[in-house]
Structure formats: structure tokens, C-alpha cells
Amino acid sequence: MTRYLGLLAELLRESWRRYPFPTAAGLAAVVLATATTPALALALRHAVDGIVTADERAAAVGALAAAGIFALDRYLRDAGEVYEKVLADQLGAVHLRGRIERTLAGLDRLDHLERTDLLDRVTALQGAGWRIGHAPWQAVHAVAGAVQLGLLLFLLGSQVDPWLVLLVGFAAVPLWFDQYGQRAVSRATMDTAEAFRLQRHLFNLATGPDGGKEIRVAGAGAEIARRQRAAWDEAIRGRYRARLRAAAWRLTGWTVFTAGFGAGLGLVVHRAANGQGTLGDVVLAMTVAVTLRDALQATLFGVQVTMEGRAGGEPLLWLRDYARRAARDRGAGQPPATLRDGLTISGVSFTYPGTGRPALDRVSFRVPAGSVVAVVGEYGSGKTTLVKLLAKFYAPDHGRILVDGQDLAGLDTGAWRARCSAAFQDFGRFHVRFGDAVGIGDLPHREDQDQLQEAVRAADADGLVAGLPDGFGTQLGRRFDGVELSEGQWQKTALARASMRREPLLFVLDEPTASLDAPSEHVIFERYLARARDLAARTGAVTVIISHRFSTVTGADRILVLDQGRLVEEGTHRELLDAGGRYAAAYAIQATAYAHDV
Numbered sequence: 001m002t003r004y005l006g007l008l009a010e011l012l013r014e015s016w017r018r019y020p021f022p023t024a025a026g027l028a029a030v031v032l033a034t035a036t037t038p039a040l041a042l043a044l045r046h047a048v049d050g051i052v053t054a055d056e057r058a059a060a061v062g063a064l065a066a067a068g069i070f071a072l073d074r075y076l077r078d079a080g081e082v083y084e085k086v087l088a089d090q091l092g093a094v095h096l097r098g099r100i101e102r103t104l105a106g107l108d109r110l111d112h113l114e115r116t117d118l119l120d121r122v123t124a125l126q127g128a129g130w131r132i133g134h135a136p137w138q139a140v141h142a143v144a145g146a147v148q149l150g151l152l153l154f155l156l157g158s159q160v161d162p163w164l165v166l167l168v169g170f171a172a173v174p175l176w177f178d179q180y181g182q183r184a185v186s187r188a189t190m191d192t193a194e195a196f197r198l199q200r201h202l203f204n205l206a207t208g209p210d211g212g213k214e215i216r217v218a219g220a221g222a223e224i225a226r227r228q229r230a231a232w233d234e235a236i237r238g239r240y241r242a243r244l245r246a247a248a249w250r251l252t253g254w255t256v257f258t259a260g261f262g263a264g265l266g267l268v269v270h271r272a273a274n275g276q277g278t279l280g281d282v283v284l285a286m287t288v289a290v291t292l293r294d295a296l297q298a299t300l301f302g303v304q305v306t307m308e309g310r311a312g313g314e315p316l317l318w319l320r321d322y323a324r325r326a327a328r329d330r331g332a333g334q335p336p337a338t339l340r341d342g343l344t345i346s347g348v349s350f351t352y353p354g355t356g357r358p359a360l361d362r363v364s365f366r367v368p369a370g371s372v373v374a375v376v377g378e379y380g381s382g383k384t385t386l387v388k389l390l391a392k393f394y395a396p397d398h399g400r401i402l403v404d405g406q407d408l409a410g411l412d413t414g415a416w417r418a419r420c421s422a423a424f425q426d427f428g429r430f431h432v433r434f435g436d437a438v439g440i441g442d443l444p445h446r447e448d449q450d451q452l453q454e455a456v457r458a459a460d461a462d463g464l465v466a467g468l469p470d471g472f473g474t475q476l477g478r479r480f481d482g483v484e485l486s487e488g489q490w491q492k493t494a495l496a497r498a499s500m501r502r503e504p505l506l507f508v509l510d511e512p513t514a515s516l517d518a519p520s521e522h523v524i525f526e527r528y529l530a531r532a533r534d535l536a537a538r539t540g541a542v543t544v545i546i547s548h549r550f551s552t553v554t555g556a557d558r559i560l561v562l563d564q565g566r567l568v569e570e571g572t573h574r575e576l577l578d579a580g581g582r583y584a585a586a587y588a589i590q591a592t593a594y595a596h597d598v
């Protein structure tokens, strides 16, 4: 809570720094508006007592003052509202949202995209900028409302009857009760984030092109819709219940306040009837009574919206901590210009957070500079995890990865990644111009036509570009009225992207040809082996190829066989065949299968 309030104060300071005049004007309007109602009540009493005592001048002054204060009050509220809205939108929707997006995009790590508990927070960050942008102003209103409440009670106590000050206790009850309700709403928002995420995922699955074909063939549309509905119901039920609970707390608070307030008014009327007060006092008390309720409601509303902003503020604070921790783990060392020794993986173990079984278990091997290493193994044996560790997406739980003798953990993540190139199994489909979809692989050179051509050639995608209506300028993706590519064409585009960097130290190909036909696969492996030799000669680069198809990796210098996270065999294709172990058996099965196919 303290951190959240600190965040609100910080946002207000930022608003002040960026927009000093509108912020000052907005704050002045709120502060001045707190005094208008007490002033109006005093002016009205003056006017009424003037009328009762036949003091025409006093009555006229009181009436004029009341009219002026009323007009000022309206003006202050309207002007304040305009300033606040514009400032909150600027701060939240523009600055904070941009900052959130930049921070998320700049994160070196992957766990916020792969761990459910962290994904919930990332989900909660959507729209958080807008929500949190309004929260500081609501906090200002909550404070101003409380001050106004204090002024009104002081007025009642000092001008009418000191007993009426006791109303402050009754006024505090709804504020206090409201907190309980808001806490429940905040908790429910976090608790139901997963159900919301599931509902959105199912919605996208049912309406998007990715799973569309399978769902229709399987006739699973109704089932997906049912599950979506169930997820939605679960999420909404949780939030609805919390809101009901909040409403019950609020209603109880109001009931207590109304009882106290009714007794207070009765006291004032009783005093006036016994000559202990004037008619003006009764009018003052009535005016304050009416606005006391409004002031209290404004305070409650301010507290409520401020607290609702907490649902956006907490993930924002989490993101900061997370980004700070990620930055701390970033390392400062620079990678070598060229690899001389190579990579050493020494006793590396890694378990994904929240899982019980290690994805990699005490894996050790050496990749000499300039060599091509193939990693093979069954589904889920840890191949991609190994690559994630090499690309520094995760740090090993045990063991070390050395780059020419330097611990990878100590190398600056950005600098290391700048010397890595990678095509991943779950490659991205960038709906941009084809040239950008490839050029993004080496941003500083994304317009370099020679480099683009070279990358496209390496990925055997020259034919693809030639077939595009505007070549490199062709917009991709049907959603943007562009050309839709086939799965294999998207994969070739991803491969071309990974081939943009000319001087990587580590070149990773994770199932690079899974979506391609056999002739393309053959051409690509030939080209990548040649490219690996070329890179090796220039920078001593190491190429790591992951593949299920054993026939494609026979040309590698070394082949590593993983099984359930363990390195079980290692050697050249010939050595492994001669050893007659797991690799040899799997290779024989695949060779037979291909022979049957032919």
C-alpha cells in the first residue's frame, strides 16, 4: 500500500514536471473547491438571518455572496475536470503505456512470457497505464474530499453545536468499511486473471486462423465455445462476488452514517425550537447536511477509484522490480570479437520454475570454435532449453556456460545477443513489409539491399521474394491486406531473418526446416553448412543445429544426443553409428521409414 501511494505521488510529480501549468491549475481548482461549500453555507446563514432580523443590507450581501460562491464552485469543478482528464490521459495512455511497452519489450528474460504466475501480471498490465494515470487525481480528490469533510464538520461544531463534531466518527465508518470491499475487488482481479486469459485464448483460438481448420474438422467449435463460456463465467463470478461484497460493506457504512446524521439534524432543530439557535443555523446545518453527504460520497469515490488503480499499480510496481532484477543479471563483460576457444558447457542443470523435473540435468560438453554441433533427441528432451540457456534467456541453476573461458552470466546480455543469430522452432510471423520482416534480424542494416539479398539466398527464399508482387516491399499478412504466406514460406522468412547478421559468434537453428519439404530442407542444410564454415573462418562462430530428422545432421562436426535432459551420447555421425547405441537405433528407424516412403 505504501509503495502504491508512493507511486501515485511520483506520478503526480511527473505530471508537474511535464505539464507544470495545467497540473498547477488542476490542483488549485481542487484545493479551492474544498472551501466553496463551507463558504456557501455561511453566506446563506448570513442572508437568512438578515431576512429574519429585517437587515436588508446583510440579507443582500449574503445572497450575492452565495450566488458568487455557487458560480465559482461550478467553474472550479468544470475547469478542474477538464485539466484532470487531459493530464490523466496524457500521463496514463501516452507516457505510462509507452513506458510499460518499452520495458516489456526491453526485457532480456523470457520467464514473464512462459510462467503462468508472471503472465497473470503481464495480463493485468494491459490497460494499466490508463487506469493508473487517473489514480493520482482520484487520490487528490479523496484527500480534498476528506479535508472538505473536516471543514464542514468544524463548521457544524463551531457554529451550531459542538456535539455535531461527533458526526466525524459516523463519517469515518463508510470510508473504513469501503476499504475492506476494495481489497476484495483487488484480490479478485488478480485471482481471476488466469480465467480471463484462458477465455481470451479460447476466443482467439475459435475466431483466429491458427486453430480454425483443426477446430472445424474436429467439430470442436461448440466445445470451445462452452469452455470459453465456462472460463468467462468463472472470471466474472469471482469479480461479481467481490463487487457484491464491496457493495455490502459500503451499504453498511452508509447506514451507520445516516443514523448518526439523522440524530444530529434532530438536535439542531430541537435547539432552534428552544431558542438556542437561529433559523440561519438551521439553514447552515441543512446546507452542510446535504453537501456533507456529497463530500463523503466524493471522498469514497476518490478512495474507490484510487484503490481500483491499485490493480494496475501493483503489476506496474512488479514490472519495475522485475526489470530491475533483470537488469542486475544482465552482466557487464563484452564478448570476444572472434571465438578462439569456443563454448564450454560445464555441469549445466536447469529446471523451469514451478516444475519438478529438470529440463537439463548435469549436461557437459565442449563446442570448439568454428564447429557445427547438432543436438538431437526425442520430444521434450531439452534441446530448445539448451538453446535458451545459450542465448541467455535463462541462467543455469547449476554449472556454467563459458564463452572463450568467460562465464556467459558475466557477459552483457545485449552485447552477447548482438553476436547471436537464431531461428526458433516457434518462429514469429511478422505482418510487416517482407524487407522489414527479414531486416529486423539486423536492425542497423535493415535497408542494406546486399545484406537482405544474401540473407534471403541463405534461407533459399529467393524464389519466394521473386514471387511476391512488390518483392521486398510486399506487405505480409492478410490482416493488413497483405500477402499471406504458407507455413513453409513463413519459416523461410524467419530463416532469412536469422541470417541477416554477418558476424555472429553463435548461430542457432532450432528445427529450421520443420515446415519445409524435403528438397528445400536439403538445399537449406547444404547452404547452412557452407555458411557455418564461412562464419567459422571469419569469426570462429559456432553453429548449433537442432533437428528431429537425423539424416539432416550427419554433416555436423559433433552430434549430441539428449534424453530426458541428459546428454547420453556424443560423437560424429560415424562414431555414433559404430557405437550402436540410441543414435544408431533411431537413425536406422528413420532411414527405414524414409526408404518406405520412397
Ligand SMILES: Nc1ncnc2c1ncn2[C@@H]1O[C@H](COP(=O)(O)OP(=O)(O)OP(=O)(O)O)[C@@H](O)[C@H]1O
Binding pocket: 114, 115, 352, 353, 355, 359, 377, 378, 379, 380, 381, 382, 383, 384, 385, 386, 425
Ligand atoms: N516454459 C516452460 N515451462 C515449463 N516447462 C517447460 C517449458 N518449456 C519446456 N518445458 C519442459 O522442459 C522439458 C524440455 O523441453 P524442451 O522444449 O527443451 O524440449 P525439446 O527437446 O526442445 O522438445 P521438442 O523437440 O518438442 O521441441 C520438457 O519436459 C518441457 O515440458
